[in-house]
Amino acid sequence: xxxxxxxxxxxxxxxxxxxxxxxxxxxxxxxxxxxxxxxxxxxxxxxxxxxxxxxxxxxxxxxxxxxxxxxxxxxxxxxxxxxxxxxxxxxxxxxxxxxxxxxxxxxxxxxxxxxxxxxxxxxxxxxxxxxxxxxxxxxxxxxxxxxxxxxxxxxxxxxxxxxxxxxxxxxxxxxxxxxxxxxxxxxxxxxxxxxxxxxxxxxxxxxxxxxxxxxxxxxxxxxxxxxxxxxxxxxxxxxxxxxxxxxxxxxxxxxxxxxxxxxxxxxxxxxxxx
Amino acid sequence: xxxxxxxxxxxxxxxxxxxxxxxxxxxxxxxxxxxxxxxxxxxxxxxxxxxxxxxxxxxxxxxxxxxxxxxxxxxxxxxxxxxxxxxxxxxxxxxxxxxxxxxxxxxxxxxxxxxxxxxxxxxxxxxxxxxxxxxxxxxxxxxxxxxxxxxx
Numbered sequence: 001x002x003x004x005x006x007x008x009x010x011x012x013x014x015x016x017x018x019x020x021x022x023x024x025x026x027x028x029x030x031x032x033x034x035x036x037x038x039x040x041x042x043x044x045x046x047x048x049x050x051x052x053x054x055x056x057x058x059x060x061x062x063x064x065x066x067x068x069x070x071x072x073x074x075x076x077x078x079x080x081x082x083x084x085x086x087x088x089x090x091x092x093x094x095x096x097x098x099x100x101x102x103x104x105x106x107x108x109x110x111x112x113x114x115x116x117x118x119x120x121x122x123x124x125x126x127x128x129x130x131x132x133x134x135x136x137x138x139x140x141x142x143x144x145x146x147x148x149x150x151x152x153x154x155x156x157x158x159x160x161x162x163x164x165x166x167x168x169x170x171x172x173x174x175x176x177x178x179x180x181x182x183x184x185x186x187x188x189x190x191x192x193x194x195x196x197x198x199x200x201x202x203x204x205x206x207x208x209x210x211x212x213x214x215x216x217x218x219x220x221x222x223x224x225x226x227x228x229x230x231x232x233x234x235x236x237x238x239x240x241x242x243x244x245x246x247x248x249x250x251x252x253x254x255x256x257x258x259x260x261x262x263x264x265x266x267x268x269x270x271x272x273x274x
Numbered sequence: 275x276x277x278x279x280x281x282x283x284x285x286x287x288x289x290x291x292x293x294x295x296x297x298x299x300x301x302x303x304x305x306x307x308x309x310x311x312x313x314x315x316x317x318x319x320x321x322x323x324x325x326x327x328x329x330x331x332x333x334x335x336x337x338x339x340x341x342x343x344x345x346x347x348x349x350x351x352x353x354x355x356x357x358x359x360x361x362x363x364x365x366x367x368x369x370x371x372x373x374x375x376x377x378x379x380x381x382x383x384x385x386x387x388x389x390x391x392x393x394x395x396x397x398x399x400x401x402x403x404x405x406x407x408x409x410x411x412x413x414x415x416x417x418x419x420x421x422x423x424x425x426x
Contacts, residue, residue, distance in 0.1 A: 005362045006358045006359075006361055006362050009361060009362055009410070010361060010404075010406050010407055010410060013406060013409070013410045014406045017406075017409075175364070181364060183364075183365070183366075184364055184365045187365060187417045188410075188413055188414075188417070191413045191416055191417050192413065197420035197423060197424070198424070200417050200420045200421075201417075201420050201421055201424045204365050204366065204417065204421060205366075205421070216424075217424075218424055
């Protein structure tokens with residue numbers, strides 16, 4: 001350890017904590033349990049207090065990308081038709097998009113597509129393994145990259161557009177460049193903003209290799225992140241990655257068929273693009 | 275036999291301490307335990323305990339357990355150095371180090387210790403540390419607690 005390592009990590013932390021807080025409504029939604037008896041009423045109350053978000057949610061839910069047969073006119077209807085978890089993930093998607101939109105959209109486009117891809121694959125893996133909440137976890141798993149971009153600006157933007165061959169090397173270089181890597185940066189932001197523990201863990205460990213077993217949410221997001229790279233939505237500009245080692249149930253699942261996934265990802269990325 | 279003191283270039287590995295003439299040694303015996311602990315987090319907690327016990331003794335005017343100002347100053351510096359070495363570690367390495375600390379104790383205490391990590395950390399903050407350093411330390415421990423909870 002050198003004094004400058006210590007100083008730059010503390011300085012990086014201070015820069016991150018000065019960033020504007022992620023949407024307060026998102027934080028409230030993320031903290032709600034979908035299992036509680038009062039969940040439906042709790043969700044409705046939050047949307048009643050944020051009419052802009054409610055309007056955006058109805059607009060997005062009625063868009064072609066969601067392909068709903070019935071028109072959704074009220075939040076109550078959306079909650080009944082789509083379910084609490086889906087409404088929450090959709091709301092996070094809208095707010096995340098709005099947060100990104102204010103920044104360097106061109107630099108962030110590949111990262112945005114990777115996040116949407118990981119969210120969609122994560123959600124489908126979650127359905128397969130009966131694990132809820134993976135859309136949101138997939139969508140936000142790379143929050144640290146956005147945090148580093150906003151807190152260090154051009155310096156980090158150059159890293160995002162450079163072609164890279166090795167994510168691990170990239171993680172080491174960003175720690176040298178910014179004082180902290182994006183995994184730690186994301187988790188610290190998530191902790192500061194009061195995100196649930198699962199999101200903090202996913203941010204630290206999304207490049208790891210936990211066994212999926214009977215449905216480890218962290219392991220499933222790791223698989224989703226690697227699949228997103230392989231399907232052509234890498235988090236950094238890089239050569240196409242080899243097909244990851246996938247558990248047998250994933251290989252056999254029709255909802256995780258690559259052509260179907262690519263189509264879904266492209267549709268959602270287009271409609272929600274920053 | 276000469277005693278080798280830590281170089282601080284190795285930020286996690288145990289310090290190599292060869293006890294020499296202990297009777298002539300002004301450094302409290304408990305410090306040997308600190309320097310030999312394989313976990314940096316464990317070392318921070320131990321040095322905090324030594325300092326706080328000496329502080330209590332000082333308040334109680336117990337000259338046998340309180341340190342001389344020179345020793346207290348040395349302990350304070352060592353505490354701060356260990357704390358700063360900790361802050362540089364990425365969260366995955368902090369988790370690995372705390373894993374070593376937890377494995378060194380009884381397995382039955384593991385769960386309770388995980389839940390108390392942030393509280394233990396708050397008690398182990400060196401006085402000379404700055405506000406953002408203290409925040410980063412405690413936030414990091416809360417995240418490590420979450421990581422360990424998801425290992426179960």
